[in-house]
Amino acid sequence: MRKNKIIPLIMSLVLGVLPLLSGCGDEESDVITLRVSSWEEYIDEGDWDEDELIDLDDGTEIFGENSLVEDFEEWFYETYGKKVKVEYSTFGTNEELYNQITIGDVYDLVCPSEYMIMKMMREDMVEPYSESFKDTTDEGNYYSRGVSPYIRQVFDKLNIEGMTLTDYAAGYMWGTLGLVYNPEFVSEEEAAHWSLLQNRKFNRQLTIKDSVRDAFFAAIAINYFDDITTPEYLADPDYSDNLSKKLNLTDVETVDSVEAILTDIKNNVYAFETDAGKADMVTGKVVANEQWSGDAVYTMDQADEDGLELCYSAPEEGTNLWFDGWIMLKKGIGDDADKKMAAEAFVNFLSRPENAIRNMYYIGYTSSISGGDSDLIFEYMNWNYAAEDDEEDTVDYSVGYFFDMDDPNADENYTVTIPASQTRRQIFAQYPTKDVVDRSVVMACFDDESNIRINRMWTNVRCFDLGSIFE
Amino acid sequence: MKKSYFDRKLLAIPYMIFLVLFVILPLLVVIYYGFTDAQGHMSFSNFVAFFSNGRTIGTLVYSFVISLVTTTICLLIAYPIAFILAKGEYCRKHAFLMIFVLPMWINFTLRITALKEILTMLEGNLAYYPFMNTIICMVYDFLPFMIMPMYNSLTKLDDSMLEAGADLGANKMQVLIHVLLPLSIPGIISGVTMVFLPAMTNYVVLDMVYNSTYIMGSLIGSYFSSYDWNNGSVISAILLIFIGMFTIATNRLVGNTEGGRA
Numbered sequence: 001m002r003k004n005k006i007i008p009l010i011m012s013l014v015l016g017v018l019p020l021l022s023g024c025g026d027e028e029s030d031v032i033t034l035r036v037s038s039w040e041e042y043i044d045e046g047d048w049d050e051d052e053l054i055d056l057d058d059g060t061e062i063f064g065e066n067s068l069v070e071d072f073e074e075w076f077y078e079t080y081g082k083k084v085k086v087e088y089s090t091f092g093t094n095e096e097l098y099n100q101i102t103i104g105d106v107y108d109l110v111c112p113s114e115y116m117i118m119k120m121m122r123e124d125m126v127e128p129y130s131e132s133f134k135d136t137t138d139e140g141n142y143y144s145r146g147v148s149p150y151i152r153q154v155f156d157k158l159n160i161e162g163m164t165l166t167d168y169a170a171g172y173m174w175g176t177l178g179l180v181y182n183p184e185f186v187s188e189e190e191a192a193h194w195s196l197l198q199n200r201k202f203n204r205q206l207t208i209k210d211s212v213r214d215a216f217f218a219a220i221a222i223n224y225f226d227d228i229t230t231p232e233y234l235a236d237p238d239y240s241d242n243l244s245k246k247l248n249l250t251d252v253e254t255v256d257s258v259e260a261i262l263t264d265i266k267n268n269v270y271a272f273e274t275d276a277g278k279a280d281m282v283t284g285k286v287v288a289n290e291q292w293s294g295d296a297v298y299t300m301d302q303a304d305e306d307g308l309e310l311c312y313s314a315p316e317e318g319t320n321l322w323f324d325g326w327i328m329l330k331k332g333i334g335d336d337a338d339k340k341m342a343a344e345a346f347v348n349f350l351s352r353p354e355n356a357i358r359n360m361y362y363i364g365y366t367s368s369i370s371g372g373d374s375d376l377i378f379e380y381m382n383w384n385y386a387a388e389d390d391e392e393d394t395v396d397y398s399v400g401y402f403f404d405m406d407d408p409n410a411d412e413n414y415t416v417t418i419p420a421s422q423t424r425r426q427i428f429a430q431y432p433t434k435d436v437v438d439r440s441v442v443m444a445c446f447d448d449e450s451n452i453r454i455n456r457m458w459t460n461v462r463c464f465d466l467g468s469i470f471e
Numbered sequence: 472m473k474k475s476y477f478d479r480k481l482l483a484i485p486y487m488i489f490l491v492l493f494v495i496l497p498l499l500v501v502i503y504y505g506f507t508d509a510q511g512h513m514s515f516s517n518f519v520a521f522f523s524n525g526r527t528i529g530t531l532v533y534s535f536v537i538s539l540v541t542t543t544i545c546l547l548i549a550y551p552i553a554f555i556l557a558k559g560e561y562c563r564k565h566a567f568l569m570i571f572v573l574p575m576w577i578n579f580t581l582r583i584t585a586l587k588e589i590l591t592m593l594e595g596n597l598a599y600y601p602f603m604n605t606i607i608c609m610v611y612d613f614l615p616f617m618i619m620p621m622y623n624s625l626t627k628l629d630d631s632m633l634e635a636g637a638d639l640g641a642n643k644m645q646v647l648i649h650v651l652l653p654l655s656i657p658g659i660i661s662g663v664t665m666v667f668l669p670a671m672t673n674y675v676v677l678d679m680v681y682n683s684t685y686i687m688g689s690l691i692g693s694y695f696s697s698y699d700w701n702n703g704s705v706i707s708a709i710l711l712i713f714i715g716m717f718t719i720a721t722n723r724l725v726g727n728t729e730g731g732r733a
Contacts, residue, residue: 095696095697095698096696099695099698102698204596204598204599210678210683212697269598269683270681271598271681271683276679276681451697455697459524459526459527459685459690460524460526462683462685463527463529463530463533463684463685463690464526464529464532464533464684465526465529466528
């Protein structure tokens, strides 16, 4: 009888104790633990095939043998003589990351998008970068020395409640929001405007992102199309600021018009897609879809393998300039100077030109790094896109603004000769031209009241309209 | 005797811990958030907001209709299958049962993806018939969950009951309506419970077949992703009320048939 009594007791004890056990980790004081969270598939995970070796014209060879995280741990030990252990985890959306953090997950370094960075700054969650990180005389500060002057300028301009983004965030990847289209069915002119999404000619053959902000941007650009494309508006010296204000309006009237436009789009598109858009473009289910530039590169690469030519357009009336950046979280870093140093070293390590290239090659997005003194990034662009010598139909493609903003002749120094078709394809998605970035705006972080209004609008668009039965 | 009773009680402890941690606590959290506002004060405003917006009610109705149609079709298909499987006299009975239950072993997103490709081949463009495609995929997804409980209750059913009905002069139709159906009601109810409520929230199916209209599940998800725990929770609570009402109603129904039999 005794035996019978013990077994259930043990069972209940084991069940009760198990969760406690997992909570106890070994604390080693000489190893710095860095908890990093970033987007899924957003860093080079190594293990490249041998034929993937990148051999640039200047003789540099770049190859991803191990993951960048492992390489960082090794590099950190060699450089600083201290051991660091990176706990790398991923998230699927900015909101998911924010919810994880507010529920109690602790991270030291995370990589959300611009509006989420600003939201977290506003809520006093972000630890500023140290002065030594920004010191450009230090050879080891790969980020501050290597970040594109264009990205730096965007960061300098963006501020929230008196805090400038430059002090709190380090840019990682950036790009535009646009339309991937199949030139066999959709003309360049049709794809040049967001109104393509309302075009009944392509009824049920278009997709749009299942994301409030991305859908909102397309609709607000359609709403103010007439206002923002007049010659006077475009010629205004304050054009850039005006456009930014206009496309960030969230008043009742604007949101109501956006609701009407999105409802119309909903009745025209194939679907609001979360992830299927890329594959549906390649298989030909749809002829155009709204896409971030990095995913557009990926989509076009995939289609190329199947012998299908797809193009990318950043609509003329305005596009959304987005970026993801590394921010340190107060809750994780605390007063731990070693940890902060390791977090900044991680950002610097990823900003080394050869590592930025590994990331770009691996994930298809555009790094914020232009390389500073190093020409590697430009060499990589050449390696990637330059036309073959026997190519006949070529054009010169200049992206001086990205590499050097002070030199008026920068465009001459940073010009790649590419096949003519590329001007609407991968290189255009990865490194947009100056005129595209001139008419791009960063979508701000909305205040709570606007967020409620916009989310209610979104619910109204997506929920079932009983009235539609009687139409 | 007393001692062994004490032992059994101990066995229940792990289960109780599980129940409290994973059933009761989450439920309390849902109810707490559902009936407080963003500042944490007691409030019915979320509840009122849900029922005063025509669109959210529209989605409630839409989910309800999807669920109802799915359940009805599942029931109509599953009942004869379960009956044949349970009572049919043929060899390789178990192999047949396996064929119907086998899909349950495969991850449902894989199954729906496969079905989606077949539907695309047939229709060309899925976006023209979002409602029909949703129903087809839902039925495909939930059918095994309807067959299994009905099969179980029908195998347990005593054949002599049916024979007695026939002996007493009922024709086949009368046996079906007056003997077989009432006796299989418990199986039908557990089948319906396993299909009806999950179908109201299974928004992954809608996403996968490109139906961009929200059902209850997607609505909850959209509130949660915009950090609106309160409005999301109140919808979960409303669904809970539905489940509660449904369970009470079915218990009554089962009670009545059992009472009728006695």
